[in-house]
Amino acid sequence: MSLREDAWTDLARRLADRLEADGALHTPAWKSAVAATPRHELVPTFYRQTPEHYEWESVDTATPEGLDAAYSPTTLVTSLDERDHPLSSSTKPDLIVSMLELLDVHDQHRVLAVGTGSGYTTALLCHRLGDRNVCSVDIDPALVEAARDRLASIGHHPTLACRDGADGLPEHAPYDRIIATCSVPRVPWPWADQLAAGSTVLVNVMPAAINAGGLALLHHSGDRLEGRFAGQWASFMGMRSADSTAPTEHRPPDTGNSRSRTTATPPTPWWDNTVVWLLAQFHGLPAGVTIGMRLDPDTAQPAAATMTAPDGSAADITLTASGDGRHEVTETGPTPLWEPVEHAHRTWLTHGKPEWPRLGITATAHHQWLWMDHPDSAVHWPL
Ligand SMILES: C[S@@+](CC[C@H](N)C(=O)[O-])C[C@H]1O[C@@H](n2cnc3c(N)ncnc32)[C@H](O)[C@@H]1O
Incomplete structure (x- = not known):
């Protein structure tokens, strides 16, 4: 179904107004990019649960409901693997414009966007900088080809390539800015060699556990990339390698050896205190931990936060504290999962409850x- 031009332009303009009113967007250049970009063309269908x-x-964005979603600050899942795990999505526009503003792009800058996905971020960059200054890579060839065709259909012809974004795109370097919309456990060092003097990288660094990371804004100076985490928090899907698309296998829960106790640490750091959740990884939280909720069988309401580790270990922490404030x-199972979070919480308290901008990253060729x-x-931890 083709859509009348004024139907989407009106929606895109309203989305730009909404992002501005919500405080996600402050600059006229990015506002006009949002207002001029037909997100529904880049996301003809998406998946929702x-x-x-x-x-x-699947939802078609030519339907009224799908069209509304395309012009709302919502992430739209666009690709699933054979186990129904999301492989790609069109990032929520409010987050993307906040990131683009943080990136501090100037006229004539050359930008590499890692994680093309639907091409929406690339389209905004093309509108702002012109096609010849924009390069983007994705590891999934089908996504790159679809994005190439759809971007061309709306008049953009950036340089796109199917690559492992960890390698950057050296043949089109140097870049003034690199923005990644997939998360990395460590900053890919090849990027440093592809950056111009005085350049900047914005990337979601998430060492090992889901949601346990933040947006690092790193400046290239001398032999290093260095900078602080932004106040704006984000959690992107992880950067995968061409041969490792399967998520970590978890052993069945180990139900023997159950240990009960109480804790003063609030139970959902992955939502309520993402700095503590990041620090837990440096206090012994094993890689590949997943998080969830246990529902009360009577009310069907969440009763406890849950954690499971690949070795079958599990933790269950009640959401409601008892009279003494403890959960x-x-x-x-063999690995205590809550202890690292308690330890990280104590570290966080000891250092005056730091928020994200007190934390930063330094990356050199070797460390x-x-x-x-x-x-x-x-106070530092190796990555
Ligand atoms: C959240 S989506 C990106 C969304 C995109 N910014 C948009 O606006 O549509 C993350 C993307 O990163 C891609 N990706 C994952 N691992 C990658 C890698 N090693 N190199 C490049 N892209 C990768 C995924 O295929 C996925 O399309």
């Missing part, structure tokens, strides 16, 4: 570390 059974269903913790307050701080 049904409320009853969390099954994925019940039940752990099973990367996360620090608190300044790069030479005694």
Whole structure:
């Protein structure tokens, strides 16, 4: 179904107004990019989960409902693997414009966008900088080809390539800015060699656990990339390699050896205190931990936060505290999962409850570390 031009232009303009009113967008150049970009053309269909059974269903953005979603600050899942895990999505426009503003792009800058996905971020960059200054890579060839065709259909012809974004795109370097919309456990060092003097990288660094990371704004100076985390938090899907698309296998829960105790640490750091959740990874939280909720069988309301590790270990922390302010913790399996979070919470309290901008990253050719307050701080952890 083709759409009348004024139907989407009106919606795109309203989206730009909404992002501005919500405080996500402050600059006229990005506002006009949002207002001029037909997101529904770049995302002709997306997947959403049904409320009853969390099954994925596809939605066409030519339908009124799909069109509304395309022009709302919502992430739209655009590709699923054979196990129904999302492989790609069109990032929510409010987050993308906040990131583009943080990136501090200037006229004539050359930008590499890692994680082309639907091409929406690339389209905004093309509008702002012109096609010849924009390059983008994605590891998925089908996504790159689809984005190439759709971007061309709306008049953009950036340089696109199917690559592992960890390698950058050296043949079109140097870049003044690199923005990645997939997360990385460490900053890919090949990027440093592809950056012009005085350039900047914006990337979601997430060492090992889901949601446990932030947006690092790193400046290239001398032999290093260095900078702080932004106040704006984000959690992108992880950067995958061409041969590792499968998520980590989890052993069945180890139900023996159940240990119960209480904790004063609030139970959902992955939502309520993402700095503590990041720090937990440096206090012994194993890689590949997944998080969830246990529902109360009577009310069907969330009763406990849950964590599971690939080795079958699990933790269950009640959401409601008892009269003394403590939550019940039940752990099973060989690895204590809640202890690293408690330890990280104590570290966070000891250092005056730091927010994201007190933390930063330094990356050199051989070492990367996360620090608190300044790069030479005694409070630091190797990445
Ligand atoms: C959240 S989506 C990007 C969304 C995109 N910014 C947009 O506006 O549509 C993340 C993308 O990163 C891609 N990706 C994952 N691993 C990658 C890698 N190693 N190199 C390049 N792209 C990768 C995925 O295929 C996916 O399309």
